[in-house]
Amino acid sequence: MAAIGTVWLEWLTEQAPCRLKKGLSLVLRIDLFSPQWGYIFRSALAAALALGIGFVCQVETPYSAATTVLLVANANQGAVLAKGTWRVIGTLIGGLVAILLMGFSAQTPALFVLGFALWLGLCTGGAMIFRHFRASGAAVAGYTIGLATYGSLEHPDTSLEHALGRVATVVLGVVCLGVVTALLSARATPPKLDTSFARLIAAVGRFIAARLPGEAKPDTLSAVGLVPDLFALDDLLELASAESAEVALRAGTARDGMAALFASLVGASGWQSAEQPHPLIATAAIRIRQTLDAISEALASPAGAEVALRLIEAVRHDLKASAAEAERLESADGLDVLIQIDRLVEMIEDYEYALVSLTRLRSKRLHRIRRIFRFHRDWRAGLDNGLRSVLAIIIGGVFWIATGWSGGTLMLLVLAPYCVLLAMTSNPAGAAVEFVKGTVVAVPTSFVCAFLILPLIDGFPLLIAALAPFWIAGLYATTKPKYAAAALAYLVAFNTLVGANNPMTFNMASWCNQVCGWLAGVIVTLLCFRLLLPRDPMKEARRIVGAIRNDVFAVARSTRPVDRLAWEHLQHHRLSRIALTLKSDPVGLRPIMEDGFAGLQVGRALLRIRNALNQPDFPAWAQTFTRAALRDLQDRGTTPAGAANHLRATAAQLLCEHDGDTSARRLVHRVASALMDIGSLLDAHAAFFAFAGGRRC
Amino acid sequence: MLSEVNLAGIYVPPLLFYACAMLPLFLLLQTILARIGLLRRVWHPALIEFAAALSILALFILYA
Numbered sequence: 001m002a003a004i005g006t007v008w009l010e011w012l013t014e015q016a017p018c019r020l021k022k023g024l025s026l027v028l029r030i031d032l033f034s035p036q037w038g039y040i041f042r043s044a045l046a047a048a049l050a051l052g053i054g055f056v057c058q059v060e061t062p063y064s065a066a067t068t069v070l071l072v073a074n075a076n077q078g079a080v081l082a083k084g085t086w087r088v089i090g091t092l093i094g095g096l097v098a099i100l101l102m103g104f105s106a107q108t109p110a111l112f113v114l115g116f117a118l119w120l121g122l123c124t125g126g127a128m129i130f131r132h133f134r135a136s137g138a139a140v141a142g143y144t145i146g147l148a149t150y151g152s153l154e155h156p157d158t159s160l161e162h163a164l165g166r167v168a169t170v171v172l173g174v175v176c177l178g179v180v181t182a183l184l185s186a187r188a189t190p191p192k193l194d195t196s197f198a199r200l201i202a203a204v205g206r207f208i209a210a211r212l213p214g215e216a217k218p219d220t221l222s223a224v225g226l227v228p229d230l231f232a233l234d235d236l237l238e239l240a241s242a243e244s245a246e247v248a249l250r251a252g253t254a255r256d257g258m259a260a261l262f263a264s265l266v267g268a269s270g271w272q273s274a275e276q277p278h279p280l281i282a283t284a285a286i287r288i289r290q291t292l293d294a295i296s297e298a299l300a301s302p303a304g305a306e307v308a309l310r311l312i313e314a315v316r317h318d319l320k321a322s323a324a325e326a327e328r329l330e331s332a333d334g335l336d337v338l339i340q341i342d343r344l345v346e347m348i349e350d351y352e353y354a355l356v357s358l359t360r361l362r363s364k365r366l367h368r369i370r371r372i373f374r375f376h377r378d379w380r381a382g383l384d385n386g387l388r389s390v391l392a393i394i395i396g397g398v399f400w401i402a403t404g405w406s407g408g409t410l411m412l413l414v415l416a417p418y419c420v421l422l423a424m425t426s427n428p429a430g431a432a433v434e435f436v437k438g439t440v441v442a443v444p445t446s447f448v449c450a451f452l453i454l455p456l457i458d459g460f461p462l463l464i465a466a467l468a469p470f471w472i473a474g475l476y477a478t479t480k481p482k483y484a485a486a487a488l489a490y491l492v493a494f495n496t497l498v499g500a501n502n503p504m505t506f507n508m509a510s511w512c513n514q515v516c517g518w519l520a521g522v523i524v525t526l527l528c529f530r531l532l533l534p535r536d537p538m539k540e541a542r543r544i545v546g547a548i549r550n551d552v553f554a555v556a557r558s559t560r561p562v563d564r565l566a567w568e569h570l571q572h573h574r575l576s577r578i579a580l581t582l583k584s585d586p587v588g589l590r591p592i593m594e595d596g597f598a599g600l601q602v603g604r605a606l607l608r609i610r611n612a613l614n615q616p617d618f619p620a621w622a623q624t625f626t627r628a629a630l631r632d633l634q635d636r637g638t639t640p641a642g643a644a645n646h647l648r649a650t651a652a653q654l655l656c657e658h659d660g661d662t663s664a665r666r667l668v669h670r671v672a673s674a675l676m677d678i679g680s681l682l683d684a685h686a687a688f689f690a691f692a693g694g695r696r697c
Numbered sequence: 698m699l700s701e702v703n704l705a706g707i708y709v710p711p712l713l714f715y716a717c718a719m720l721p722l723f724l725l726l727q728t729i730l731a732r733i734g735l736l737r738r739v740w741h742p743a744l745i746e747f748a749a750a751l752s753i754l755a756l757f758i759l760y761a
Contacts, residue, residue: 179747244736244742245728245730246734
């Protein structure tokens with residue numbers, strides 16, 4: 001006993017003060033006025049407001065309004081507004097379908113489960129195909145069926161009431177959170193978009209400077225690293241547009257600038273020059289490098305865009321003068337120099353256009369953009385995930401019908417949203433594990449709150465005082481990326497298991513049944529993502545890069561005019577999707593991204609050839625040779641090496657036989673150079689461009 | 698002011714109709730305010746927008 005006493009004494013005198021100090025310093029480090037705590041308090045306030053209005057309006061399940069708030073809550077105002085809007089739209093559509101489904105399948109649970117599974121599958125597919133918050137709208141439309149019919153399956157006559165109640169609680173939650181967030185937070189995304197755009201223009205400028213002749217070539221990975229960063233501007237633009245109508249009106253301008261910036265990045269990454277560049281090229285490179293350094297510095301200040309624009313305009317004029325000088329060169333490599341300068345001009349013009357877009361974004365005047373941008377839609381991922389949702393609901397439904405378990409409806413209710421929401425994440429199986437953890441934490445906390453605290457209190461203020469600490473803990477965890485998924489699952493499960501109602505009922509048997517149903521739901525979700533059509537990121541990435549290759553060959557086939565910036569923007573979206581899909585596998589990512597970039601370079605070379613072919617000065621005999629080479633490129637029986645040889649032979653033929661005026665010679669030389677570029681890219685990425693079994697693999 | 702609206706046998710509160718009518722008008726007003734650049738000059742754009750939405754809704758309730 002004496003020994004134990006000594007140990008305790010030692011702990012109290014030596015270790016306890018240290019630990020107390022550490023704990024106190026941790027508590028003192030909490031800054032309640034930081035943006036993070038602002039978001040937490042705003043969300044808790046909105047949840048309390050939604051719950052209070054829900055009680056006053058006597059909606060069916062007031063706690064669902066608070067749950068909606070906790071689900072939609074985000075530190076970013078734009079995310080709250082956009083997510084909330086699409087959530088309401090999705091709930092309205094889902095509520096309507098729920099009423100129809102209940103009408104068609106009253107007293108026939110099997111038919112209901114089948115209809116629910118098919119609708120959820122369709123909506124999951126939609127969620128995979130749409131972008132940004134439209135995807136969450138599709139997801140909500142899918143799983144609202146379960147929420148809107150929960151409790152009315154045994155009493156179909158109340159289905160309309162349930163569906164309307166669900167719509168009312170969602171609208172209430174979204175409106176409360178939207179108003180609280182809009183009034184109590186700053187519109188921070190538009191300035192953030194502006195700063196990020198300027199920062200990325202400077203970063204691409206530095207990349208271009210490092211790629212120019214006379215500089216040590218940087219690793220290709222630096223271009224690969226810039227791809228997702230550049231496309232992140234699109235996400236930021238979506239949020240900023242939701243926050244500010246002014247940015248929404250300028251979204252086309254911002255997207256145009258983003259496309260131009262990516263085009264200049266592609267131009268720089270495809271730059272190939274001799275070890276000893278021609279003096280004209282070397283001089284131009286030094287001039288560009290100095291200007292890009294100056295631009296990078298200028299963009300650090302808020303009013304630097306105009307200065308940067310003037311600097312780049314001057315460089316473009318100088319390059320045009322260099323091109324005129326190159327035209328006067330007598331030597332055989334004069335045309336090569338001219339083509340290199342042409343490409344430098346193209347790159348600088350793209351960069352200049354990105355700067356123009358930045359100034360337009362900041363300008364009070366609106367500029368109409370007519371360019372139509374397309375985005376990658378992964379139909380196969382939509383099909384796979386939709387099918388998984390169908391199977392999950394059918395399996396869960398069969399279990400529910402076969403066992404006759406009353407908690408089975410809750411299991412379906414949990415299974416449906418989690419199947420569709422997790423399908424939209426980059427690592428669904430990992431997120432499903434986090435959801436299980438969050439739900440497990442929610443079980444004891446909801447028990448403590450519902451059965452130990454709430455029975456002791458009376459009145460709305462004390463109810464909020466009792467619930468708020470649990471909400472705040474969950475909201476705080478959502479600010480930590482490591483715990484965000486688990487925290488979301490905890491918040492939803494906690495709120496529903498407590499089920500704050502008026503009058504409040506304390507039914508332990510019902511709570512236990514709910515806990516079993518909820519846990520069964522999350523565990524079945526985890527099993528579904530592990531066993532049913534498990535996700536293979538590498539396969540997905542290969543499918544996306546395959547879409548780039550198919551588009552490249554479509555450029556060779558098509559006779560319709562192709563907008564270069566819009567075409568490259570679509571490929572940019574694909575490359576950023578690949579980077580996101582293989583985020584956790586940098587070793588696997590690199591060769592796929594390099595293949596994707598090679599595809600882009602081939603596409604750009606094909607567009608150059610097409611432009612030259614459409615010129616009236618282009619000689620007819622050269623057209624015949626070039627078109628034959630392009631036909632061979634599209635021939636499914638040809639190997640990349642065979643196609644590359646044919647392209648090189650055609651280029652040699654064009655260079656040998658050209659005659660006529662200077663303009664025609666220049667065009668023919670440009671086409672020959674593009675054909676050579678394609679040939680070397682086909683050789684370097686033969687596996688990517690390989691044709692197998694009559695189909696491109 | 699309207700009383701409850703009978704929609705295929707379902708009684709819908711008039712506030713819902715007013716809110717639905719308010720929404721397109723508010724979006725139009727918001728676009729106009731953004732185009733003329735007024736939202737850049739105010740201290741709290743969201744407050745102005747919220748007040749505008751409430752004013753339109755109040756006008757509907759008073760005069761529709």
